[in-house]
Amino acid sequence: MEEISSLYTSHKKCPICGAKVDFTKIRTRSVRLLKQDSDFCPYYEGENPILYEAVICPECGYGSHITTFEQVNGIEKARTREKITPKWHKRCFLGERTYDQALEAFKIVLLNLYEREAVRSEIAKICLRIAWVYRYKNEDQLENKFLEHALNYYKMAYHEEDLTSGKLDEYTCMFIIGELSKRAGHYNESLQWFSRLITCYSDPLQKSHISNKLIENTRDIVQEVKDLIAVNKGEAG
Ligand SMILES: [Zn+2]
Numbered sequence: 529m530e531e532i533s534s535l536y537t538s539h540k541k542c543p544i545c546g547a548k549v550d551f552t553k554i555r556t557r558s559v560r561l562l563k564q565d566s567d568f569c570p571y572y573e574g575e576n577p578i579l580y581e582a583v584i585c586p587e588c589g590y591g592s593h594i595t596t597f598e599q600v601n602g603i604e605k606a607r608t609r610e611k612i613t614p615k616w617h618k619r620c621f622l623g624e625r626t627y628d629q630a631l632e633a634f635k636i637v638l639l640n641l642y643e644r645e646a647v648r649s650e651i652a653k654i655c656l657r658i659a660w661v662y663r664y665k666n667e668d669q670l671e672n673k674f675l676e677h678a679l680n681y682y683k684m685a686y687h688e689e690d691l692t693s694g695k696l697d698e699y700t701c702m703f704i705i706g707e708l709s710k711r712a713g714h715y716n717e718s719l720q721w722f723s724r725l726i727t728c729y730s731d732p733l734q735k736s737h738i739s740n741k742l743i744e745n746t747r748d749i750v751q752e753v754k755d756l757i758a759v760n761k762g763e764a765g
Pocket residue numbers: 542543544545546547585586587588589590
């Protein structure tokens with residue numbers, strides 16, 4: 529039997545220039561999740577769909593995460609036309625992506641987000657994905673640099689954005705901030721975010737909005753962070 533490729537081409541209409549944007553996707557049935565790191569970084573058997581999440585219009589240079597491609601307001605459209613399109617050289621992003629090609633696509637999206645002054649949580653999401661791709665490549669320094677960016681933008685998102693309606697809820701945001709603070713070595717700050725989350729969970733009004741899995745993970749990581757603090761104190765003393 530002939531093997532069917534796990535990649536296929538889908539398309540969306542560019543919200544900036546109206547062009548038909550073809551992009552590569554992975555067939556859902558060929559995606560097998562093997563495991564996830566504590567910051568949700570996923571590992572797959574076979575093709576990794578994360579590498580295909582940055583979608584870029586080949587005509588005008590507009591770029592976005594695949595899930596928010598159409599979500600751009602009038603001011604953001606104007607900023608894209610003013611700051612991205614004039615510098616854009618037409619090019620295609622179709623087909624299989626290497627880690628480096630995925631990084632390039634994510635960085636074009638990140639530049640787009642900065643230039644159109646997109647919401648902080650979108651910038652944080654793309655920084656986190658760039659960090660993951662560097663992790664897949666075992667490039668620790670660059671991974672840590674982008675984890676730090678993601679941490680700063682998640683904190684801004686937590687303080688500035690309404691997290692009650694979008695995909696990122698405030699409890700997951702707290703968890704990610706705690707987790708990324710731990711990875712950055714800010715252990716006390718990490719504990720503060722996790723204990724804030726556990727306090728929310730003890731409030732009957734908020735409890736139903738927080739998944740058991742998130743709280744289980746939180747309790748495990750709190751213990752891990754306490755152990756890390758103890759080890760560091762031991763080394764210092
Ligand atoms: Zn376009």
